Each structure stands twice: as C-alpha cells, then as structure tokens.
Amino acid sequence: MSLLVVGLSHRSAPVSVLERASLTADTQTKLLQDTLAAEPAAEAAVLATCNRIELYADVDKFHAGVAELSTLLAQHSGVGLEELTPYLYVHYEDRAVHHLFSVACGLDSMVVGEGQILGQIKDTLALGQDQHTAGRLLNDLFQQALRVGKRAHSETGIDRAGQSLVTFGLEQLSQGLPVDEWARGKRALVIGAGSMSSLAAATLARAGVAEVVVANRTQARADRLVQILTEAGAAGVASRAVSMDAIGAELTRVDIVVSCTGATGLVLTGQAVAEAVPGGREALGAAEAALAEAAAHEGSDQAGITEDAEIIARLAGFDRVAENPAVLADPADDGCPVGLDDRASGAAVDADDMGLHGAWVENAAADRRGAPGRRTVPASAGDTGPVRLALLDLAMPRDIDAAVHRIPGVRLVDIESLAEASADAPMAADVDQVRTIVSDEVAAFGAAQRAAHITPTVVALRTMAADVVAGEVARLEGRLPDLDEKQRAEITQTVRRVVDKLLHAPTVRIKQLAAEPGGAGYADALRTLFDLDPETVASVSRADLNDADVKNRGRV
DSSP, rough: OOEEEEEEEHHHHHTHHHHHOOHHHHHHHOOOOOOOHSEEEEEEEEEEEEEEEEEEEEOHHHHHHHHHHHHHHHHHHSSSSHGGGGGGGEETTTTHHHHHHHTTTTTTSSTTSHHHHHHHHHHHHHHHHTTTTHHHHHHHHHHHHHHHHHHHHHSSHHHHHOOOOOHHHHHHHHHTTTTTHHTTOOOEEEEEOHHHHHHHHHHHHTOOOSEEEESSHHHHHHHHHHHHHHHOOOOTTTEEEGGGGHHHHHHHHHSSEEOOOOOOSBBBHHHHHHHSTTTHHHHHHHHHHHHHHHHHTTSHHHHHHHHHHHHHHHHOOOOOOOGGHHHOOOOGGOOSSOOOOHHHTTOOOOOOHHHHHHHHHHHHHHHHHOOOOOOOOOOOTTTTSSHHHHHHHHOOOOOGGGGGGGSSTEEEEEEHHHHOOOOOOSSHHHHHHHHHHHHHHHHHHHHHHHHHHHHHHHHHHHHHHHHHHHHHHHHHHHHTTTTTTTHHHHHHHHHHHHHHHHHHHHHHHHOOOOOOOTTTHHHHHHHHHHTTHHHHHHHHHHHHHHHHHHHHHHHH
C-alpha cells in the first residue's frame, strides 16, 4: 500500500486561500483524470468541501507523488504552486489512513463532530467510481472510512459535540438566543438546492420559520426541494420556489438568507443587499467613499501603506492580511521539524519528516485559534442596531459580498467567521473515545490490506500445486491403465490431501506474518521460493479487483 494524500484545509490555510483554491465539479473530474494520467499515480480521489481540498492517490514513489500531486492541485485550483505550498499538508500510508478516518468522524471538521462530512466522503467515492479512478485501495479506504464514521457517531457522544455548519451558523446569527426562539415566525430565503441548502431549508423549517423560499438556477431542483419540505409536513411552514431573478424582490420580504451554491462569482452583491434594506444604499455609498478617500491618502512609507491597507481591509470585510503568508507568520511558530523554507525550495523531504510537518501544521493552527470553547462571531460594522436582514453564507468561494458588513441592519456570518468561532474540543471525553476508535480501525485496515496483498500469491501457489497434482495423476493413469475408477479416485484424493497438508501451515502462517508491519516482503519471498509465474499472480489480482469493484459499487 502506498497511499498518499496532499491537501489543505481550514487548519492549515486561511479561508481566503481556501476560497480561491475551491474546485468546481467539472474541475474535480478533470483533476482526477489528470492525476491518473500522471506517472506516479495508479488510483485517485478528490475530497472537496467548503473547508478542505484533498487529493488522495495510490502512488509508487513518494517524492515524485508529492511533487506531482502538489503541482496538479495548484494547476487546477488556479493558485500558484509557490503560493499554495506553505499551506499544503502531506500524509503517507498509515498516517494518510488515520487522517481520512479522523475526517470521517468529524474530528478534523470546523465544527468538531459534525456528521455531514460522511455524505461528502460518500460523494467522493461515487465520483471516483464513476470516473474509474478509484481502484481496490481507494474503494476499500473510503468504504472503511464511512463505516468508521458511522461507528463513531453510534458508539460515542460525538453527536452531542458536533453540529452541521447550518446549525452552527444559525446559532451565530441568533447571537445567544435559542435558534428556535430567534427564527420563529421569520421568513427565510434559501439560495441553492444542493445538499447543504436542503439541510438549511429543513433546519429552518424545524426551527419554526413561517416561510421558506427556495431560489435555484435550475427551477426543477428548487421545485423538488419545496416538494420535499411539503411532504415532510412541517407544521405552519409555507414553502415555495422562485427563480434567481426574483431574489432582489424576495430580499425586501425575508428576514433570513442562507446561500450555498456552486457559483464561481458573487450571488448577492453588496449593492443588491443595500437596495433591500432601508437606508442601505446611502450607508454603503458613504462607506465606499470613505474607503476611497483612505486609499487616496496612503503615504509612500511602506509601513504606512501596509497599516492603511490592513485598516481598509478590515473595514471592507476582506482579510487581505491572511492572503500574505509573511504577515501571518508568528515567531512562536518557528521550529517546524521540516522547515518551510527548505520545502518551498523543493528540497528532498522523506515521509517521516512530512508526517512531522503535518502534525506541526495542525498543532500550530490549533495554538493560533486559542483555548477550546465556542466563541461568538465578532460584531461587524453593520451590527450597530437591530438586525433587519441576517445572512448566512456557506459557499466556498463565497456567495455573498463581504461588503454587506458595512450596511446597518445587516449581519453576515460566513465560512471565515465560523472558523474563528468554532471550538477545538467541546467534549474532550467523547473526542478521546473517537480517537481510540480511529487508532484501532487504522491498525485493522493496515493489517487487512497487508493480508490482502499476499492473497493473490497464495492463490497462485495453490493453483500451481493443483496443476502439479493433475499432471501427476494423468501420468499415473498412463503408466497404470488398468486402475478402476474407485482406485483412481482414491489415489487422486490421497495426493491432494498430502499437498493440502504440506501447504496448509505455511499459507496460514504467511497470511499472519503478512498482516504485520513490514509483512509485504513475505509475498515476494513466496514467489521466489516457489518460482511462481508473475502473470498468474497478476491475473488473480485483476480478478479480485473486478469483483471488489462490482461489490463496492453496489454498497455506495
């Protein structure tokens, strides 16, 4: 097994970088195809969510694999490799398995314990199967990740710790009030009709809103979501579908907007929101004029320019500081076991060092976020009075212009502010229990993969033994043609029993040894000792792979 994952997430990169690096559905497909065409990769899968982009591959060379996967991620995300590299993490073999299992359990999520990631992992596997880029290793890996995630949620209290981003986002919008109390009687607009938007619509309906309006580019999908809400029978909740062109008019009627689309540009501009809020147009215009004046008075001194730019960025709601790794650097974070300077320059780094770097990145990111405990999203410039319009943007890249922060009466919660407010370890005991499950499952997966690796060799050995028996029986029949059927059958059975007994102990023992770390070499030894035909072993592997592919497709 040579599993490699290269990726970036909310733990290693600022939201501004994740936003720019986000992948559309078509881009994910192209990335899979290009990864499989690359020399080091035999299988590939892409896990792309609102807060992570990870490329999984079965590679035959570690260094070449890291270089190739990093380059492909940069090419398809549109973020230059030199800029992207400091934010990438690398996991290899058992550490890669551990990472995915942790992700599946919600341990690596922005909101610890959330269960929506399981659906996203399932979608990742389905895409890999549809594109024929997920072979036996990735099929087994992602199927097992789904089982581990379900086990964690059923055997521990991690569900009490975790929420969906929708629920967490609504909690931040309600600013301390219970969501049901805050949302009761309000009108809500949901933009998009995908899985996240569907979850938002259902959550709002359960919270007691008076009306849910669904807007989507494809009218049929919006109608379908409305039908689902109607069939669910949410008491007292009206629902209807509108076109995207009607969003402007709906903004003047609703109190809550949740947006999560796959659009590459803004769905709600600052101007559109300002038009829907009394006094919004004037307030936005005044804020933009103030920003322009501040920009015009920037001094020639570089330090002054930087300071003014940061102030303007904060006023505008954009985190330009986070886009500059040099500004993000914290002297307390010095001491990476690999060294970012060496890694960025392309210096050779082995698997152990990359693993250490991955752990360092995760720990450093956790340190920057501070002590555990859920925090409230900081008030924006627009939060100076009663909230007229509450906006929740769950899209990556963002759907809603961050400039709406400058409009009085408008409150915006987006992926970036959710990242700031999320907790690292809301329920330490449950999290520790899940971590134990993950460790046990990683060990079991590794043992199963190593045992499976030797199975084709054992099958080939027994096939060769059966051929020898058949040849010797045929030779005996030629030399003793007077044997009757009963005698011939008894002799044949005796020879087979002798061969089976001779092979039984070695094959059982070699499977046990192969399941242990470093056991892959036993398959090579077996092939050498018995001079097994490599093509016979390969044909068994192909047959197993085809069988596994059929079974896995039926289970997704």
